[in-house]
Amino acid sequence: LAKTTQPISMDSYEGQEVNITCSHNNIATNDYITWYQQFPSQGPRFIIQGYKTKVTNEVASLFIPADRKSSTLSLPRVSLSDTAVYYCLVGRDTGRRALTFGSGTRLQVQP
Amino acid sequence: DARVTQTPRHKVTEMGQEVTMRCQPILGHNTVFWYRQTMMQGLELLAYFRNRAPLDDSGMPKDRFSAEMPDATLATLKIQPSEPRDSAVYFCASGLVLGQLYNEQFFGPGTRLTVL
Numbered sequence: 001l002a003k004t005t006q007p008i009s010m011d012s013y014e015g016q017e018v019n020i021t022c023s024h025n026n027i028a029t030n031d032y033i034t035w036y037q038q039f040p041s042q043g044p045r046f047i048i049q050g051y052k053t054k055v056t057n058e059v060a061s062l063f064i065p066a067d068r069k070s071s072t073l074s075l076p077r078v079s080l081s082d083t084a085v086y087y088c089l090v091g092r093d094t095g096r097r098a099l100t101f102g103s104g105t106r107l108q109v110q111p
Numbered sequence: 112d113a114r115v116t117q118t119p120r121h122k123v124t125e126m127g128q129e130v131t132m133r134c135q136p137i138l139g140h141n142t143v144f145w146y147r148q149t150m151m152q153g154l155e156l157l158a159y160f161r162n163r164a165p166l167d168d169s170g171m172p173k174d175r176f177s178a179e180m181p182d183a184t185l186a187t188l189k190i191q192p193s194e195p196r197d198s199a200v201y202f203c204a205s206g207l208v209l210g211q212l213y214n215e216q217f218f219g220p221g222t223r224l225t226v227l
Contacts, residue, residue: 034215043115043202043218044154087154095209096167099144101154 008105009013018036018075020105022088025069031098033064033071036087038104048073075107085108113137115219117203122226129191132205135184139192143186144204144216145178147172154202158188161208193226200224 005023013016013076024033032051036044050062050071061074075082086105091098113224116135122128137175143158158168163180171178177189190197200223204216 038154041221043204043221044216045218046215051216089157094168096156101146101156101157105154 001066003088004100004102006086006088006102006105009108011108011110012078013110014079015077018078018082018107018109020073020075020086020088020107021070021103022073023070024088024090025092027068031068031090032091032092033048033062033068033087034091034098035060035073036061038085038087039063039083044101047086064109078107078109080109083107113206113217114226115203115217117201117219119222121225122194123187123222123227125227126194127192128209128226129189130193130197130224130226132203132224133186133206134186134188134219135185136205137217140183140205140207140217142206142208143180144206145188146185146202146204146218147199148202148221154168156181157188157201190224194226195226198224198226 031071032049034049037047039045048057048060048062050064052064055062063072087101113214115137119161142161145157146154147157156193157170158178162181175190200221202218202221204218206216207212
């Protein structure tokens with residue numbers, strides 16, 4: 001299975017920009033990169049998905065360098081409600097590779 | 112606002128008892144997933160279905176777990192007999208997969224199972 005590596009935890013303050021990087025050295029040519037957010041006692045929620053360069057939506061931006069061996073989720077001006085666990089997934093279609101959630105990054109936003 | 116629903120939300124049972132968890136996927140979604148989450152193992156994929164047919168159930172302990180989709184509006188996950196190590200939160204998710212492009216999954220609220 002394609003392995004992803006993320007920091008275990010990160011701390012930030014309200015109003016700051018947070019960047020969470022995920023390493024995926026074994027990414028395949030057709031793989032997409034997908035990020036999910038999970039709040040305590042809830043199921044994960046899709047944030048963003050991309051293949052290369054930059055993708056932006058109303059919640060976050062996803063930066064993917066040319067070699068695609070890593071990706072960075074950027075959360076602009078975080079608030080307390082962004083405190084959650086963030087997961088990076090790599091794969092295509094719904095094969096098991098694309099559905100493997102790693103340990104995630106626990107983001108704690110302080111006032 | 113379409114959502115995945117799961118019942119029951121909480122279940123406490125004794126070892127050896129049968130447990131059935133139910134999931135109603137979002138109408139129109141063709142793929143249903145079952146996950147289990149524990150502190151130790153994190154979020155693990157148990158099985159998933161496409162158009163009600165099982166595609167992969169390699170994540171399930173075959174001797175005690177079974178997953179089915181009796182119809183397009185209902186997915187079930189059954190444990191028989193249950194064991195304390197099955198205690199976890201079980202999530203159902205659904206998604207619309209067209210061709211081979213991976214699309215987002217919509218997760219339900221989960222069933223918190225405690226086996227005593």
